[in-house]
Amino acid sequence: MEGGIRKIIHVDMDAFYASVEQRDDPALRGRPVAVGYAAKRGVVAAASYEARAFGVHSAMPSTTAMRKCAELVFVPPRFDVYRAVSRQIRETFADYTDLIEPLSLDEAYLDVTANWRGLPTASETAAEIRARIKEATGLNASAGISYCKFLAKLASDQRKPNGQFVITPGRGPAFIAALPIDKFHGVGPKTAEKMARLGIFTGADLQQQSLAFLQANFGKSGPWYYAISRGEDDRAVTPNRPRKSSGSETTFVRDLTDPAEIEAGVLSMADEVWDWCDKAQAFGRTVTVKIKYADFQQATRSRTLSAPVASRDVLRAVGIELVRSVYPPAKGIRLLGVTVSGFEREQEGAIETGQLGLDLGLAS
Numbered sequence: 001m002e003g004g005i006r007k008i009i010h011v012d013m014d015a016f017y018a019s020v021e022q023r024d025d026p027a028l029r030g031r032p033v034a035v036g037y038a039a040k041r042g043v044v045a046a047a048s049y050e051a052r053a054f055g056v057h058s059a060m061p062s063t064t065a066m067r068k069c070a071e072l073v074f075v076p077p078r079f080d081v082y083r084a085v086s087r088q089i090r091e092t093f094a095d096y097t098d099l100i101e102p103l104s105l106d107e108a109y110l111d112v113t114a115n116w117r118g119l120p121t122a123s124e125t126a127a128e129i130r131a132r133i134k135e136a137t138g139l140n141a142s143a144g145i146s147y148c149k150f151l152a153k154l155a156s157d158q159r160k161p162n163g164q165f166v167i168t169p170g171r172g173p174a175f176i177a178a179l180p181i182d183k184f185h186g187v188g189p190k191t192a193e194k195m196a197r198l199g200i201f202t203g204a205d206l207q208q209q210s211l212a213f214l215q216a217n218f219g220k221s222g223p224w225y226y227a228i229s230r231g232e233d234d235r236a237v238t239p240n241r242p243r244k245s246s247g248s249e250t251t252f253v254r255d256l257t258d259p260a261e262i263e264a265g266v267l268s269m270a271d272e273v274w275d276w277c278d279k280a281q282a283f284g285r286t287v288t289v290k291i292k293y294a295d296f297q298q299a300t301r302s303r304t305l306s307a308p309v310a311s312r313d314v315l316r317a318v319g320i321e322l323v324r325s326v327y328p329p330a331k332g333i334r335l336l337g338v339t340v341s342g343f344e345r346e347q348e349g350a351i352e353t354g355q356l357g358l359d360l361g362l363a364s
């Protein structure tokens with residue numbers, strides 16, 4: 001390939017959590033499996049291919065999934081196992097490049113423009129990586145190979161399960177032209193609806209629009225849609241830098257006293273922090289809520305869990321519990337912050353020094 005053209009691989013494990021469960025329990029093989037809880041408010045975290053044949057998919061309420069498939073087997077998630085497998089996968093990636101950008105436990109972009117094993121093509125590199133993942137973990141991965149992240153991610157879906165697909169620069173435009181609009185990165189259901197009202201249903205329709213038209217209708221996203229409809233995506237594959245904590249805080253335009261507003265603030269920050277944890281695959285044990293009052297007095301409440309925060313719901317619940325410990329607020333709250341710290345490596349040290357356990361306290 002000539003200079004300037006990148007080689008990007010998107011690796012995506014097939015039905016990841018469900019496949020790990022089927023690998024570890026032979027009784028589950030060949031059966032429709034949902035990872036999650038069969039509870040009233042439960043949600044399917046992952047579905048095996050056998051379950052997908054019944055229309056069961058991830059993020060579906062458990063009750064709906066049970067209606068669709070009477071013999072569905074629910075298995076509780078084992079995030080520690082999934083994380084261990086995820087680390088094995090990352091170790092494999094690290095033999096080829098240090099430009100690895102994880103999207104979740106089972107998905108990552110790799111920039112292999114200069115792959116360390118000197119393989120002639122990105123396709124061969126992807127095939128070798130998938131074979132080595134299979135050898136190390138017993139699990140199947142699919143891969144998409146292209147010259148930008150947008151197309152690599154779409155490509156990995158084309159030959160699932162256990163396959164790979166290349167979109168060359170020459171084939172990019174035709175692939176994009178045929179693509180339904182809701183498959184475009186950054187186009188959610190609401191935007192897709194708006195595009196449909198404007199007569200835009202496919203990449204080809206999108207490509208017909210002028211930059212000015214897209215800017216007028218979609219604001220700051222306009223230039224992105226304009227570029228992506230032409231297969232232009234120069235976003236770099238960015239490895240996550242190690243961080244000691246992840247936090248988010250908000251200063252409110254007016255002081256809050258209503259618990260409903262205070263809790264809404266905590267939840268939105270918990271979500272923001274969780275999104276980062278999930279993307280960085282960094283899970284800490286300590287959750288801290290910081291409260292700054294109207295008179296600038298500050299309180300922090302923190303709690304250290306016996307295991308790293310494993311889900312958005314856990315982070316939300318602990319955040320709410322912590323902020324409720326200051327009720328009723330003595331005065332208006334002008335700033336709230338939510339932080340997760342105590343990531344695994346740090347915490348191993350803490351285990352040795354015996355600092356683990358429940359810590360509910362008031363600091364500063």
Ligand SMILES: [Mg+2]
Binds near residue numbers: 013014015107
């Ligand atoms: Mg996957």
